[in-house]
Each structure stands twice: as C-alpha cells, then as structure tokens.
Amino acid sequence: MIPTLTLKDKVVALFGLGGSGIATAQAMIAGGARLVAWDDNPDSVARAVACGIAVQDLREADWAGFTDFVLSPGVPLTHPKPHWSVDLAHQAHVPVIGDVELFCRERNYSGANCPFIAITGTNGKSTTTALIAHIIKVSGRDMQLGGNIGTAVMSLEPPVDARNYVVECSSYQIDLAPSLNPTAGILLNLTPDHLDRHGSMERYAAIKELLVAGSDTAIVAVDDAYCIAIADRLEAKGKKLIRFSKDQVLANGFYAQGANVFQAEQGQATLLLSLDGIGSLRGAHNAQNALAAIAACLTVGLSLAEITAGLRSFPGLAHRMEQVGHAGKTLFINDSKATNAEATAPALSSFDKVYWIVGGLPKSGGIESLHAFFPRITKAYLIGEAAAQFAATLGSDVPFEISHTLDAAVEHAAHDAGQDKGEEPVVLLSPACASFDQYPNFEKRGSAFRDKVMTLAGFKPIGSAD
Secondary structure, eight states, X not given: OOOOGGGTTOEEXXXXXSHHHHHHXXXXXXXXXXXXXXXXXXXXXXXXXXXXXXXXXXXXXXXXXXSEEEEOTXXXXXXXXXXXXXXXXXXXXXXXXXXXXXXXXXXXXXXXXXXXXXXXXXXXXXXXXXXXXXXXXXXXXXEEEEETTSSOGGGSOOOXXXXXXXXXXXXXXXXXXXXXXXXXXXXXXXXXXXHHHHSSHHHHHHHHHHHHHTSSEEEEEOSSHHHHHHHHHHHXXXXXXXXXXXXXXXXXXXXXXXXXXXXXETTEEXXXXXXXXXXXXXXXXXXXXXHHHHHHHHHTTOOHXXXXXXXXXXXXXXXXXXXXXXXXXEEXXXXXXXXXXXXXXXXXXXXXXXXXXXXXXXXXXTTGGGGGGGXXXXXXXXXXXXXXXXXXXXXXXXXXXXXXXXXXXXXXXXXXHHTOOSSSOEEEEOOSEESTTTSSSHHHXXXXXXXXXXXXXXXXXXXXXX
C-alpha cells in the first residue's frame, strides 16, 4: 500500500467503493487523511464499513470543508452528464481527482528515484503493460505493476529508489490525473472508443495526449492520424519524443519489418533484434506492443540484452492470444478477450491455417468485416447465439459446422486439426462476440476453453499466462 502522506490531516471525500475505491480509501486513511466515502450501491457502502472506512451520504456532507474529491474512474466525470457527486464538487470548487493522481503526488513527494512507465491507447494497453513489467522483472529489478490492468495503483508498494512502476492508464484515469508525469509515457494507438463517456473522438484523443504530454519522454506510435498529429504537436513544443511504427520505415525512431525490429537515427537504421519464434508476440499488433516496450525499457536504463531476454520469455496474457499448448502438432490459442470482430482480426491475421472457434452473443456488424481473413480459415466451429447469423456470413466461403457448445467445438476442431498435414495447424478461440449467452464473462469462457484443451490426449502446455 502507498499511504497518501500528501493528504495527512486533510478532509477528503471519495465516491466509488469498488475494488480500487476501497484500496484508495485505505491508502488515504493510512496516510492520515480524514476521509468520508460514499457509493450509490448499498452493498459497496456496507463493505466499506466492514473495512473500517467512514461513510456518509455526500449529498448531506459539508463540501466547504473538503480539500479534494477522489472519484473512482468508472463514475462519469463529464459525459453523458456528470455524476451528482461531481456536480457537488464543482459547486464547492473542490478539485476532482483519481487514484493515479494520488500515486503521482506520492511519487513526487517521496523524492525517490523510481522510474515510472505509463501506458495508454485504445488497443494493446494490457499486453504492452504486462510485457514491460515482465522484461523489468526478469532483469532482476524491483518492479511494481498496476493501474487499469487490474491491480489498484494505491495498493502497490511505496516509492523507493530503484523501484520501477509500470502502470496501465485508461482515459478515465488520465482525465482525473492532472499531475501525471511518467518517466516514459506510451501512446499506442487511437480509434473511436468510450465516446459515450468523452463526448467526441477529439476530446477522447485530447485526454490520451495528456499522458505523453506530461512525460519526461513521450513514446508515440505513428500508425494512425490522431497519434501522428499528437507526435507532431509534442515535437513542435520541444518535448523529448520517440516515434515508433509497425507499418512504416522511420528516419528516426523504432520500427518493425516483419519480425525484425530496427532503430533509426537520421535515416541510418540498425537491426536490434528479431521477434521470430516468440509465439506470444505473433502479428503486427504485437510487433507494435514490442516496439513500445523496447523503447520504454531502453529509456529507463535496461540493456538490449536484458530486453531481448524478457521478450523471448514473455508468456503472454491470459485470454489474449494466449498459447495454451499443443496436442500433437496442433497449437491451441485462447483469444477469448476478442469480443468483437475488430479484436478478432489481429488473431486471424497471425496464422495461415486456422480452425476457428467463433460465436457467442453477437455485436453489431457481426463478422462481416473479417472477409479478408476467410482464406486463412480451414474450418469454422460456430457456438452460441451467433451461430446461425455467422453461418449465413460464412456461406460457401468457409467450411463450417454449428457446434453449439464450446466443448463440442474444441473436440471437433482438435480432431480435424489433428488430421491436417500442415506443420502447425492452429485451433483458435477468438469469438468476435460477447460471452453472456453462455458464460458470465470472457475470462470464464477462456478458462473453459483452456480446461477442455488440457483434457485432450497428448496435450502439452506452454507455460501459464495467469
């Protein structure tokens, strides 16, 4: 836990008592803050009371006495309209902040030399964050991993010299962190997302830009128009900037050509390493993640040898193109996190011969956008409510069966792939659908896939990503 010493003896309000809210409240109490907390959910309030957190309906509180208002990231700050607690804070002129802001204040206050890498973007944040954390950890350095990836940032260990922080930041968290100042700030990409919470793509992009604008070194992918514009603005302002690209050769920065990673300076390129053979980093999207990790780790002082070792031992994230293992020569991939067609596209693009398990609760547009990848699909196994709709989309372009259940799909796909004459046929769970017709979340769906695969004759695992 990081006690919030910067709030010692101050009277602070907090709204949102989920997992990160409870952790943040406990950190403030440990630091000596006089905290009053609340939530719209009575069960959350009851849990807070059981944890020894003082609660009061903030509609009845004296806001004139609060120095700060800490808002959980999931609570609307601006759109579609501010939460009622935000309106009360604004009326009382109380600053509205979040847990990442508290972390930044404590890191600055400590005076410790503790490198801080922050990662944001629309896609790939979690994989890049986990990859950087893995590289730093296997190098033998002190590493703390948290933020939007699942561990509340205020539950990490306190800042000390040589302790490295790797923090995934959502747009919600950035919007509540005016002091955000990472040693290395990464922006991976920008596509329309969370527009219901930010109002427009322009505002969403502007919030993401704050992370790299506040960093000592801004590391920005230049593979979409929004990120290119952000990089150009930062450079014009004299910000220390590293560009990287998975799609183009750069005169300055890092780029990938196939599996090869290059660093260029004034038009002169040096081959740094190859990602060839690293199963957890297949595909152009993972090349982008690796480029960001390499640039960030070099920025905070790791050697190329340390980075290479970390890349080669990275197991991947659970449910995100996770290599489960082999049965015979067939490779089984768990990409249950792919809950729409856009998320499935990178997985399909990464393999030449795919036995594809797809379906669930369909999203708008279905799998129409994936036509370009149909030639890679040897056979599809359709599950869940989307089965009939997806069968119509596949038509005569892709052989398919309606398997109905995941268990049946795994059995049939494993059998068919086992007859394949190819070097390494792939059974891929990448559903392009939500899970809620058959499973409570994508994690449960992915675990069910993994568990079923592990019962197959001759199965051999490839490490664990959990």
